[in-house]
Every structure is written in C-alpha cells, then in structure tokens.
Amino acid sequence: MSQNEVDRSKRRFLIAATTAVGGVAAAGVAVPFLASWLPSQRAKAAGAPVEVDISKIEPGMIVNVGWRGKPVWVVNRTKEMMDLLVKHDGKLSDPKCEVPQQPEYCKNAARSRKEHANILVAVGICTHLGCSPSEKLKAGAEGGMGDDWHGGFFCPCHGSRFDLSGRVFAGSPAPINLEIPPYKYLSDSRILVGDDSKGA
Numbered sequence: 001m002s003q004n005e006v007d008r009s010k011r012r013f014l015i016a017a018t019t020a021v022g023g024v025a026a027a028g029v030a031v032p033f034l035a036s037w038l039p040s041q042r043a044k045a046a047g048a049p050v051e052v053d054i055s056k057i058e059p060g061m062i063v064n065v066g067w068r069g070k071p072v073w074v075v076n077r078t079k080e081m082m083d084l085l086v087k088h089d090g091k092l093s094d095p096k097c098e099v100p101q102q103p104e105y106c107k108n109a110a111r112s113r114k115e116h117a118n119i120l121v122a123v124g125i126c127t128h129l130g131c132s133p134s135e136k137l138k139a140g141a142e143g144g145m146g147d148d149w150h151g152g153f154f155c156p157c158h159g160s161r162f163d164l165s166g167r168v169f170a171g172s173p174a175p176i177n178l179e180i181p182p183y184k185y186l187s188d189s190r191i192l193v194g195d196d197s198k199g200a
C-alpha cells in the first residue's frame with residue numbers, strides 16, 4: 001500500500017468514526033429534550049380524574065376524595081334531606097344557581113346529575129377566603145346550628161353557612177355557592193370526578 005493510499009484509508013476511518021460518535025451524541029441529547037416536553041407523572045396525578053364507588057357511602061354519609069389537591073365531598077343524601085332542600089330557598093343568596101359555580105347539568109336545587117339526584121359532589125372549599133367548611137349534615141338543633149337548620153355545611157373561619165346542595169345562605173361572608181366539579185357516572189355505582197366528557 002502506497003503512503004497516499006494509507007492516508008486516504010485513515011481519513012475514511014476518521015470520518016466514519018466521527019459520524020458514529022456524533023449520532024450517539026445526538027441521540028443522547030434528543031431523549032432528555034423530548035422528555036422535557038412530556039407531562040411528569042406527578043403532573044398527571046395532580047390533574048387526573050378520581051373514581052369513587054358510591055355504593056360504599058351509606059345514606060346520610062359523606063366521603064372526602066381528593067382531586068387536584070382540593071377536598072371534594074361526595075354525599076349520599078337521604079330522602080328526608082332531599083325533601084328539606086326545597087324548603088329554604090327564600091334564605092339563600094342564589095337558590096337557582098345563576099352564578100356558574102356548577103356544570104349546566106347540575107343547575108338545579110339538588111345541584112346534581114339526574115341519574116342519582118341524591119348524590120352531591122362538591123368542592124369543599126369556602127368561597128369566601130378558602131377555608132374548609134365542616135359538615136353539619138344533620139337537621140335540627142343537635143349539631144349546634146339551631147332548630148331550623150336543615151343540614152349542610154358551616155365554615156368556622158367567618159361563619160358562612162351552606163345547605164346540603166352547597167348553596168350559600170344570605171348574610172354569610174361567602175358571596176357565592178360552593179363549586180360543583182365536573183363529574184360523570186361510569187356505572188350505576190361509580191362516578192368519575194374531574195371528567196364529564198361523553199354524556200355531559
């Protein structure tokens with residue numbers, strides 16, 4: 001092999017080696033770059049809908065499920081509770097739910113989907129300054145809310161009162177009703193909080 005042929009051969013080898021190393025480096029850069037555009041597992045978990053088995057909630061009971069870092073109440077209201085809901089409209093700030101604090105399908109006195117009108121799903125955050133109201137589900141004087149109490153929620157921070165649909169009583173510091181999140185029924189006994197696509 002002449003000296004010229006040796007030099008050409010060395011050059012070809014160097015070019016090939018440089019290309020291969022460059023390719024690996026590019027791939028090494030591409031993966032983290034792509035990963036930086038994908039939502040993290042934590043972000044997905046924070047916004048992911050939450051499934052709730054309502055068959056496990058006894059009549060008259062409440063469960064607290066977290067969704068997007070907020071408390072969300074699911075209440076299985078009894079017939080007696082539902083009957084009382086329509087008896088204090090005159091004391092509420094927004095009995096007909098005109099302020100859009102609920103999806104359209106919950107714009108009714110029960111503030112719930114018609115499939116199971118007795119099931120209330122509400123964000124448990126006071127619309128005054130964001131405290132978490134306490135549940136005062138039982139009607140009557142027993143819970144310390146007075147003889148004419150029909151059941152609902154009481155915010156201990158500044159005294160806002162809400163009925164069992166999360167509608168605020170007039171005179172409370174809270175200006176509007178509690179928020180109703182989007183939700184839908186997956187079956188007769190399961191709801192998905194945070195997602196109302198298809199059938200909303």
Ligand code: FES
Binds near residue numbers: 126131156159
């Ligand atoms: S934060 Fe609830 S009444 Fe003020």
